[in-house]
Amino acid sequence: MTITIHRGTKQIGGCVTEYEHDGWHLFVDYGEELPGGPKSGDLEVEGLTHGDLSKSALLITHYHGDHIGCITKLPKELKIYMGDVARNIQTALSNHLKSVNLLHEEMLERLKLMQTFKEGKAFPIGPFNIMPITADHSAFDAYAFKITADGHSAYHSGDFRMHGFRSSKFPEVIKKFIGKVDCVVCEATNISRPNATSKTESALQRDFKSLFMENKKAHKGTVVYLSSTNIDRLFALYHAALEAKIPFYVDGYQREIMDIIVNSDSIWTKSPLYQYGEYEPKVLIYDKYDKDKFYVSDSFPQFLSDKGYVLVARANKRFDNLLKQIPGEKVKVLSMWDGYVREGTETYNENLARSLGDDYVSHGWHTSGHVDMKDLCEFFNLLHPKAIIPIHTDAPDKFSEAFEKEWPVVLLNDGGFYTL
Numbered sequence: 001m002t003i004t005i006h007r008g009t010k011q012i013g014g015c016v017t018e019y020e021h022d023g024w025h026l027f028v029d030y031g032e033e034l035p036g037g038p039k040s041g042d043l044e045v046e047g048l049t050h051g052d053l054s055k056s057a058l059l060i061t062h063y064h065g066d067h068i069g070c071i072t073k074l075p076k077e078l079k080i081y082m083g084d085v086a087r088n089i090q091t092a093l094s095n096h097l098k099s100v101n102l103l104h105e106e107m108l109e110r111l112k113l114m115q116t117f118k119e120g121k122a123f124p125i126g127p128f129n130i131m132p133i134t135a136d137h138s139a140f141d142a143y144a145f146k147i148t149a150d151g152h153s154a155y156h157s158g159d160f161r162m163h164g165f166r167s168s169k170f171p172e173v174i175k176k177f178i179g180k181v182d183c184v185v186c187e188a189t190n191i192s193r194p195n196a197t198s199k200t201e202s203a204l205q206r207d208f209k210s211l212f213m214e215n216k217k218a219h220k221g222t223v224v225y226l227s228s229t230n231i232d233r234l235f236a237l238y239h240a241a242l243e244a245k246i247p248f249y250v251d252g253y254q255r256e257i258m259d260i261i262v263n264s265d266s267i268w269t270k271s272p273l274y275q276y277g278e279y280e281p282k283v284l285i286y287d288k289y290d291k292d293k294f295y296v297s298d299s300f301p302q303f304l305s306d307k308g309y310v311l312v313a314r315a316n317k318r319f320d321n322l323l324k325q326i327p328g329e330k331v332k333v334l335s336m337w338d339g340y341v342r343e344g345t346e347t348y349n350e351n352l353a354r355s356l357g358d359d360y361v362s363h364g365w366h367t368s369g370h371v372d373m374k375d376l377c378e379f380f381n382l383l384h385p386k387a388i389i390p391i392h393t394d395a396p397d398k399f400s401e402a403f404e405k406e407w408p409v410v411l412l413n414d415g416g417f418y419t420l
């Protein structure tokens with residue numbers, strides 16, 4: 001089996017990996033390069049972007065744009081696979097965004113053609129056997145794969161962390177479904193950010209509960225801005241509000257995403273974290289006649305102010321208008337990477353900066369979706385690979401420095417390969 005890293009040896013976004021054996025090509029991920037990082041542009045890869053596709057397939061680890069974002073550029077006859085719940089979430093997201101971005105219409109067409117897999121259920125593609133296991137990440141229903149062919153095996157980590165809500169079972173899952181492997185193709189996002197995981201998701205949930213209670217005591221509402229598909233954070237906020245006995249409000253789109261999780265048959269949704277408690281999230285109703293407004297009765301803004309609230313907002317006029325209508329003070333919280341509101345950078349999001357204003361608190365962006373270096377040591381000890389290829393990283397040399405004494409690290413350039 002030959003492993004080629006077409007992109008991602010020196011950048012975080014847009015990783016594309018190929019596993020090749022006996023004339024068959026199994027690719028993993030085909031997403032966008034990140035703004036602000038290096039760019040290699042559109043790839044030309046035989047068996048993926050052109051040529052004979054009859055012995056090719058593409059696996060998608062998860063729905064983040066840097067992993068799935070470019071699949072609309074690929075020939076329609078290419079077989080693409082992704083997790084079942086992840087596909088439903090991406091479908092809701094694309095439906096929500098299609099009116100502002102036509103690419104999402106194309107994405108919806110692709111999602112309809114897509115095949116799905118489930119955690120712990122191995123499936124074959126040509127000479128490959130693929131075992132998908134769920135990875136704890138800031139995307140829900142994200143996957144790692146054990147890929148086996150001709151007696152050789154590789155573990156493709158995808159994006160993952162070991163400090164989230166679903167991480168405690170990870171070593172057990174590795175032992176049960178993966179065992180030892182010959183090679184690990186490993187994400188190394190946080191290699192140059194050693195403090196990226198200073199807080200676990202559970203600790204963050206407790207902090208949010210305290211913050212909500214403090215705000216309520218001071219007669220202030222709480223408005224949180226976060227990624228609509230950061231499921232773990234979303235449910236943490238919901239349960240924190242529930243425990244603090246403060247009503248939790250979302251819009252129809254956000255409620256749809258939450259319902260997908262609650263109603264899914266993923267093994268993870270058995271956990272109370274992904275279920276509704278005594279009070280379900282309350283839905284703000286869209287105004288039928290004005291797309292920039294919610295339908296609110298005359299007394300509703302005052303009611304919110306009197307009762308207290310936690311409101312999950314998005315940077316758009318509808319939310320901006322509603323917030324203007326609610327009397328009393330409110331605390332705005334940014335619970336995602338603050339690079340989006342740092343002016344003068346390529347990642348700057350003007351709408352978000354405007355909706356947030358100058359007066360906001362940043363909470364939880366440092367609880368990363370990616371594994372830290374200490375946990376990687378534990379992870380490698382579980383898998384005992386003969387080779388580790390770092391990808392999804394802007395600092396491969398630092399990765400090598402950190403691990404080469406103990407493990408055989410293989411540094412490749414984009415387009416470079418390693419044969420098992």
Ligand SMILES: [Zn+2]
Binds near residue numbers: 062064137159369
């Ligand atoms: Zn990701």
Ligand SMILES: [Zn+2]
Binds near residue numbers: 159
């Ligand atoms: Zn990623």
